[in-house]
Amino acid sequence: MKNIIELDKTYVANTYARASVVFTHGKGSLLYDENGKEYIDLGSGIAVNAFGVADESYIEAVTTQLSKLQHVSNLYYTEPQATLAQMLCERTGMKKVFFANSGAEANECAIKTARKYSSDKYSTKARGTIITLTNSFHGRTLATLSATGQEAMHTHFYPFTEGFIHVDANDNKAMEEALLRDDVCAVMMELVQGEGGINVLDKEFVLNTVQKAKERDILVIIDEVQTGNGRTGSLYAFMQYGITPDIVSTAKGLAGGLPLGAILFGESTKDTLSAGTHGSTFGGNPVCAQGAVNILSRIDDELLAQVKEKSAYIFNELMGAKGVKSVSGLGLMIGIECTTPSPAIIEKCREMGVIVLASKNKVRLLPALNIPFDTLKKAIAILKDVIASFAE
Numbered sequence: 001m002k003n004i005i006e007l008d009k010t011y012v013a014n015t016y017a018r019a020s021v022v023f024t025h026g027k028g029s030l031l032y033d034e035n036g037k038e039y040i041d042l043g044s045g046i047a048v049n050a051f052g053v054a055d056e057s058y059i060e061a062v063t064t065q066l067s068k069l070q071h072v073s074n075l076y077y078t079e080p081q082a083t084l085a086q087m088l089c090e091r092t093g094m095k096k097v098f099f100a101n102s103g104a105e106a107n108e109c110a111i112k113t114a115r116k117y118s119s120d121k122y123s124t125k126a127r128g129t130i131i132t133l134t135n136s137f138h139g140r141t142l143a144t145l146s147a148t149g150q151e152a153m154h155t156h157f158y159p160f161t162e163g164f165i166h167v168d169a170n171d172n173k174a175m176e177e178a179l180l181r182d183d184v185c186a187v188m189m190e191l192v193q194g195e196g197g198i199n200v201l202d203k204e205f206v207l208n209t210v211q212k213a214k215e216r217d218i219l220v221i222i223d224e225v226q227t228g229n230g231r232t233g234s235l236y237a238f239m240q241y242g243i244t245p246d247i248v249s250t251a252k253g254l255a256g257g258l259p260l261g262a263i264l265f266g267e268s269t270k271d272t273l274s275a276g277t278h279g280s281t282f283g284g285n286p287v288c289a290q291g292a293v294n295i296l297s298r299i300d301d302e303l304l305a306q307v308k309e310k311s312a313y314i315f316n317e318l319m320g321a322k323g324v325k326s327v328s329g330l331g332l333m334i335g336i337e338c339t340t341p342s343p344a345i346i347e348k349c350r351e352m353g354v355i356v357l358a359s360k361n362k363v364r365l366l367p368a369l370n371i372p373f374d375t376l377k378k379a380i381a382i383l384k385d386v387i388a389s390f391a392e
């Protein structure tokens with residue numbers, strides 16, 4: 001067998017600090033590497049493999065569509081895309097959907113929509129500014145990187161797309177001040193900051209922001225790329241906050257491992273994008289859309305109740321455990337602050353056959369929504385042991 005790691009290092013651009021493991025296949029929440037070693041996966045490819053790996057019902061849905069029609073231009077209608085859009089709207093109260101291929105692209109579309117909404121209504125360039133939060137993450141394209149409130153990610157790439165200002169999460173006063181500016185068209189936020197350290201926004205801050213924004217016809221964009229699709233214990237996290245966003249963006253878990261992004265428009269924005277103002281060659285591709293129909297139809301009340309139950313189990317096990325400083329998160333999106341820096345813990349866990357992720361200084365867990373309880377228990381026991389072993 002070729003040395004995959006050598007080959008990759010030689011020919012693949014060096015943008016990822018990859019761990020020294022080559023995964024070859026998996027089943028459910030188990031992954032296997034090229035040496036046949038088994039791992040329990042608590043990362044799901046960063047909240048992507050919503051129902052784990054090689055899930056039979058998903059394979060059936062995707063391959064059936066693949067054998068009929070893998071792609072047709074968005075100049076024509078296809079059934080999977082229309083069905084998926086209907087499902088998304090009926091289950092969220094949103095009104096229309098645009099399909100993209102990734103989270104960053106979904107946010108690009110959200111940004112374009114917000115600016116067009118304001119340009120249609122208030123003309124000219126007067127209202128083009130979008131408020132985002134410090135520590136947010138909205139993507140890697142130039143505009144979404146500009147939107148991302150992490151200075152460290154901005155070096156090297158100037159000049160940036162203009163028109164983004166950042167406010168600290170949960171700072172009501174700073175948000176209210178920003179919302180009073182007359183050049184603002186939208187506020188965009190993650191309700192649980194995924195890359196920024198699994199910070200759950202205060203309900204009071206979110207409700208206040210939404211209320212103040214609506215008073216001034218400033219659009220509310222919720223970035224549910226990571227929190228969406230059952231991850232936090234409701235279909236979308238905004239549903240737990242009791243708010244009605246103008247725009248919701250999502251991707252990651254939506255199509256269970258196939259690339260798909262969606263932008264959900266509310267009443268105010270459903271007709272903002274008109275023919276010719278936006279588009280995508282692959283967006284809403286029939287195979288990806290059919291995968292998403294399969295995933296969404298299985299994220300029902302019973303599954304969401306299990307997500308909450310598993311979440312409570314993880315919180316109970318880890319809060320106050322040796323070496324654990326704090327546990328944050330919502331549903332199966334959990335951050336663990338330890339007394340030891342997370343890279344050492346993550347590496348040790350991998351050695352012990354458990355895959356976990358990082359978010360800032362924390363260990364991040366994003367297991368498959370349907371991870372079996374006994375598998376989860378086994379993995380959490382190992383994680384607890386590893387964290388404790390560093391605290392000795």
Ligand SMILES: *Cc1c(COP(=O)(O)O)cnc(C)c1O
Pocket residue numbers: 101102103104105107137138139140190194195223224225226227251252
């Ligand atoms: C991952 C992520 C993105 C970017 O998604 P890509 O598919 O990598 O472009 C945007 N926003 C949030 C909140 C994310 O977690």
